Structure formats: C-alpha cells, structure tokens
Amino acid sequence: MSRVILFNKPFGVLSQFTDAKSPTPRPTLSGFIDVPGVYPAGRLDRDSEGLLVLTDDGKLQARIADPKHKLSKTYFVQVEGAPSDTELAPLRQGVTLKDGPTRPAKVRLIDPPTLWERDPPVRFRKSVPDCWLEITISEGRNRQVRRMTAHIGFPTLRLVRWRVGNWTLDGIVSGKHLAVDAS
Known part of the structure; x- marks a missing residue:
C-alpha cells in the first residue's frame, strides 16, 4: 500500500529534504517530516505556502506531478x-x-x-x-x-x-x- 503524506509547507521552506547548494542552511522538509522513504510529488516554491503531497509510490508521484495527467x-x-x-x-x-x-x-x-x-x-x-x-x-x-x-x-x-x-x-x-x- 502506498504511503501518502499531506504537508502544509510554511513560507521559506524548501520542497526538498536537503539544501546542499546554499552556504547558509535554509529550512527543508527534514525539519518537519521524519517519515523515511517518502518524496515530494512536484514542488512548491520556497516563497509559496500550502499543500505539498509526499509519497513512496513512484507511479503515484508521476501521476501527481506530470502535467499530462492534468491533475x-x-x-x-x-x-x-x-x-x-x-x-x-x-x-x-x-x-x-x-x-x-x-x-x-x-x-x-x-x-x-x-x-x-x-x-x-x-x-x-x-x-x-x-x-x-x-x-x-x-x-x-x-x-x-x-x-x-x-x-x-x-x-x-x-x-x-x-x-x-x-x-x-x-x-x-x-x-x-x-x-x-x-x-
């Protein structure tokens, strides 16, 4: 069974679990979600807020993120x-x-x-x-x-x-x- 996590992403948080690019660490998903094996289905910009869907199911992830599915x-x-x-x-x-x-x-x-x-x-x-x-x-x-x-x-x-x-x-x-x- 697929795991699905709904996260209310705050302003300023990156839609990823690590931030290797910035010399000054920025808030990431790892500061909020401690669920192994889930990844964001799509992204939400750092300066945007709200619903970010995470899952451990690659097919579901693609269905959510790929525009051809018109979700x-x-x-x-x-x-x-x-x-x-x-x-x-x-x-x-x-x-x-x-x-x-x-x-x-x-x-x-x-x-x-x-x-x-x-x-x-x-x-x-x-x-x-x-x-x-x-x-x-x-x-x-x-x-x-x-x-x-x-x-x-x-x-x-x-x-x-x-x-x-x-x-x-x-x-x-x-x-x-x-x-x-x-x-």
Missing part, C-alpha cells in the same frame, strides 16, 4: 490591485507566457480566506488595494500562477496551494503533516 491544483492567491472580472478573463482563456501558452484556468474573486499568519507577513500598503483569488490550474510550470497574475498586471503577494486533486489542507496546521489514503 488540478487550487491556489488561494493574494494579488496587488483589484482586478475586475474582465481583467481576469484572459486567465480563463489561457495566457501566453515566455514558455508558451497556459491551459485555461478556473479563476474567481473570493473573500480573504481564513489562514494562518505568515512569517514574515505580507507587506501592506495603504495606497494599494489587494484582493484574493481562487485559481485552479491543471499544469504546474515553474512559478506559473505568479507569472500568470503578473501577466495580467496583478502581481502575487501571497500564494497558498490549498488543493491537489482530491486532497486539501483542511485541518492541517502550517508546518504539520498528515498521513492519508492514496485514493
């Missing part, structure tokens, strides 16, 4: 500015980034979600509004959601992956993990 991933995204529905429309149609066109995304404005405090907190500016979006994509290019929101003129301030396929962060505190069924 959906949902993000709560705080952006600078207040985009209108018309300004969000290009994301729903797919935008062309430097590495090619994206698949259409599901995008909607949402009320600020109830989340943990981020350390460090997101910079606040009185003169610049911000708002929250829920964005669901079915691919996972490097920094894709950040590049998509910047492409339409609304840079990402905070990015939290909430769902991968049927797995969500419901009930998992930042920095904690939970073992679940592979289904």
